[in-house]
Amino acid sequence: MNIALLLEMAAEAAPDRVGLVCDGKRWTYGDLLAAARGAFSIIQDSGAEYVALLDESSEAAVIAVFGAALAGVPYCPLNYRLPDADLAALLGRIAPALVIGDEERVTRIADGQGHTIFSREEFTLKAQETVPADDAREYDPGEGIAIQLFTSGTTAAPKAAILRHSNLLGYILGTVEFASAGEADAALVVVPPYHIAGISALLSSIYAQRKIVMLPAFSPEGWLALVEAEAITNAFVVPTMLARIVDAMESGTAARTASLRAIAYGGGKMPLEVIHKALERFPAAGFTNAYGLTETSSTVALLGPDDHREALASDDPKVRARLTSLGKPIPTVEIEIRGENGEVLPLGEPGEIYVRGEQVSGEYKEKSALDAQGWFPTRDAGYMDEDGYLFLSGRADDVIVRGGENMSPGEIEDVLLTHPAVADACACAIPSVEWGEAVGVAVVTRDGFDAPEETELKDLVRLRLRSSRVPEKIAFVAELPYNEMGKLLRRKVKEVLAG
Structure with a gap:
C-alpha cells in the first residue's frame, strides 16, 4: 500500500x-x-x-x-x-x-x-x-x-x-x-x-x-494566539517549546486555551518543573510523552494522560517517578533492554534499548541496522521497571566510563536538578589521567538565585548517589545548547568543559 x-x-x-x-x-x-x-x-x-x-x-x-x-x-x-x-x-x-x-x-x-x-x-x-x-x-x-x-x-x-x-x-x-x-x-x-x-x-x-x-x-505568543484563533484541540511540542509557552503565560501573555484537550511532547528530556507547571496551566488537557526515533517511524512508547495525573497526585515516590519515564511500549512494538554482549537484561537493569515491529525500519541507504531477528538498536540507554515503564538514561554513546564503571549522565543531572538554585544541568565525560574519564557538569543557575557553591553540588551528588558520580569539574553557564527539537547537544557542552 x-x-x-x-x-x-x-x-x-x-x-x-x-x-x-x-x-x-x-x-x-x-x-x-x-x-x-x-x-x-x-x-x-x-x-x-x-x-x-x-x-x-x-x-x-x-x-x-x-x-x-x-x-x-x-x-x-x-x-x-x-x-x-x-x-x-x-x-x-x-x-x-x-x-x-x-x-x-x-x-x-x-x-x-x-x-x-x-x-x-x-x-x-x-x-x-x-x-x-x-x-x-x-x-x-x-x-x-x-x-x-x-x-x-x-x-x-x-x-x-x-x-x-x-x-x-x-x-x-x-x-x-x-x-x-x-x-x-x-x-x-x-x-x-x-x-x-x-x-x-x-x-x-x-x-x-x-x-x-x-x-x-515557533514563538510562544504565536502558538497561544493560534490555539485561541483556531480552537486547537491537539498539539505536539518539544520540551523547550513547552517551557517557553509556560513562561509566556506566567509573564502575562493573554491566552484562551480551554479548547486544548491533548498535548503531546517528545524529542528531548522534559524537566520535571516544566511538566508540573504545564499540568497546572492546562488542567483540562491530557498530556502524553511520546518516545520514538526516525528509524521507528515515530512513536514506540507512550506515557499517557492518566499516568501523568496519577503521578502528579501520588505521594508514592515510585509512582511520582513515572513523570520522568517514557511510559509503556505501544501495542504494535516490542522493546528489550540489552547488555554489551547483546544479552537481554532483567527488569531494572540499565542497558541499550532495542525495538522491533512492522513500523521499525532500522534501514539506511548505506546499510540496514536490524539484526537477524528484526531488532533495531536505538543507541539510547535506559531500563524498564517491574511495572513495564521505560526510563531513558541518555544516548548509549553518552555513558561516562570512569575506571571501568559505567555511569548514566541522566541520573547525575536528576540529582543536580533537585537543588533549588539549579535550573538546568548537563553531565558528560571529561578526560581523566587517573580514571580515563571523569564526570564534568555544566549548570544553569535559576533566575533570582546566586550560583551555588561547587562543594554544595558535589555533596548533593555524593549523598544521593555515590562518590564515583561526584563531578570533577563544574562550569556555570548562562544556558545549555539545545537544537530546535529540544535535544541537548552534549558535544558542545564537552567543548565548554574542555575550555
Missing part, C-alpha cells in the same frame, strides 16, 4: 472538510488530494529521482509528500538551518531532485547538480493547475521508499534513514482510527518538516480527518 491512501480515504469520506490551515489559507481534503495528483504529474515529467523540500512548514510540504508518494519517488525534506557546504553535499547525494523552497540558495550552492527547482508559491500554484491524464499515468502501488531523512551527523557524515510505505502505514494503521476526529478537532503542528514528528503528525491527523493548523516559525 501507498501512504497516499491516507489522503485518498480522507478526501473520499469528507472532501469538503477543512484539512489544512496555513498562513490563514484553508484547504479542504478534496483540494489537497487534487493538488497532490497535480504534483504527481509534475514530478513524473521532471524525471527527478527524489522530491526535496528546503523550506519551513507550509501547504507545499503536504502536497509534496503525497505527490512524491503517488509518483513512487522518495520525499526528502532537508534541514534549511544547515550551513551551505553541508546542504550542498546532501543535495548532491539526491541529485537529480525536484527541489521545492529556497530557489536562490539551491541555485547558488548546488548549480550543476541537475535539480529542477521551484519556489514554494510556484510549486503550489502549478500543482493546483495541473490535472494528470488518468488514462496515460499510473500511481505507484507503494512498495518502495516513501521518506528519506538525513540524520544529524554529529560524529560522521549524515546517514540517509529510509522509511518505506509499509513502515509508515504500520505505525498509522496500528495506532490511529480512521475518521476518529470530530469536525471541530484541530491539531497545531509546529515541528520542522524535516523531522519525523512533523511527518507522523501530518499522516496521523489526515487519517483521523483532523484539521491541521501549521505554525511555520
Whole structure:
C-alpha cells in the first residue's frame, strides 16, 4: 500500500472538510488530494529521482509528500538551518531532485547538480493547475521508499534513514482510527518538516480527518494566539517549546486555551518543573510523552494522560517517578533492554534499548541496522521497571566510563536538578589521567538565585548517589545548547568543559 491512501480515504469520506490551515489559507481534503495528483504529474515529467523540500512548514510540504508518494519517488525534506557546504553535499547525494523552497540558495550552492527547482508559491500554484491524464499515468502501488531523512551527523557524515510505505502505514494503521476526529478537532503542528514528528503528525491527523493548523516559525505568543484563533484541540511540542509557552503565560501573555484537550511532547528530556507547571496551566488537557526515533517511524512508547495525573497526585515516590519515564511500549512494538554482549537484561537493569515491529525500519541507504531477528538498536540507554515503564538514561554513546564503571549522565543531572538554585544541568565525560574519564557538569543557575557553591553540588551528588558520580569539574553557564527539537547537544557542552 501507498501512504497516499491516507489522503485518498480522507478526501473520499469528507472532501469538503477543512484539512489544512496555513498562513490563514484553508484547504479542504478534496483540494489537497487534487493538488497532490497535480504534483504527481509534475514530478513524473521532471524525471527527478527524489522530491526535496528546503523550506519551513507550509501547504507545499503536504502536497509534496503525497505527490512524491503517488509518483513512487522518495520525499526528502532537508534541514534549511544547515550551513551551505553541508546542504550542498546532501543535495548532491539526491541529485537529480525536484527541489521545492529556497530557489536562490539551491541555485547558488548546488548549480550543476541537475535539480529542477521551484519556489514554494510556484510549486503550489502549478500543482493546483495541473490535472494528470488518468488514462496515460499510473500511481505507484507503494512498495518502495516513501521518506528519506538525513540524520544529524554529529560524529560522521549524515546517514540517509529510509522509511518505506509499509513502515509508515504500520505505525498509522496500528495506532490511529480512521475518521476518529470530530469536525471541530484541530491539531497545531509546529515541528520542522524535516523531522519525523512533523511527518507522523501530518499522516496521523489526515487519517483521523483532523484539521491541521501549521505554525511555520515557533514563538510562544504565536502558538497561544493560534490555539485561541483556531480552537486547537491537539498539539505536539518539544520540551523547550513547552517551557517557553509556560513562561509566556506566567509573564502575562493573554491566552484562551480551554479548547486544548491533548498535548503531546517528545524529542528531548522534559524537566520535571516544566511538566508540573504545564499540568497546572492546562488542567483540562491530557498530556502524553511520546518516545520514538526516525528509524521507528515515530512513536514506540507512550506515557499517557492518566499516568501523568496519577503521578502528579501520588505521594508514592515510585509512582511520582513515572513523570520522568517514557511510559509503556505501544501495542504494535516490542522493546528489550540489552547488555554489551547483546544479552537481554532483567527488569531494572540499565542497558541499550532495542525495538522491533512492522513500523521499525532500522534501514539506511548505506546499510540496514536490524539484526537477524528484526531488532533495531536505538543507541539510547535506559531500563524498564517491574511495572513495564521505560526510563531513558541518555544516548548509549553518552555513558561516562570512569575506571571501568559505567555511569548514566541522566541520573547525575536528576540529582543536580533537585537543588533549588539549579535550573538546568548537563553531565558528560571529561578526560581523566587517573580514571580515563571523569564526570564534568555544566549548570544553569535559576533566575533570582546566586550560583551555588561547587562543594554544595558535589555533596548533593555524593549523598544521593555515590562518590564515583561526584563531578570533577563544574562550569556555570548562562544556558545549555539545545537544537530546535529540544535535544541537548552534549558535544558542545564537552567543548565548554574542555575550555
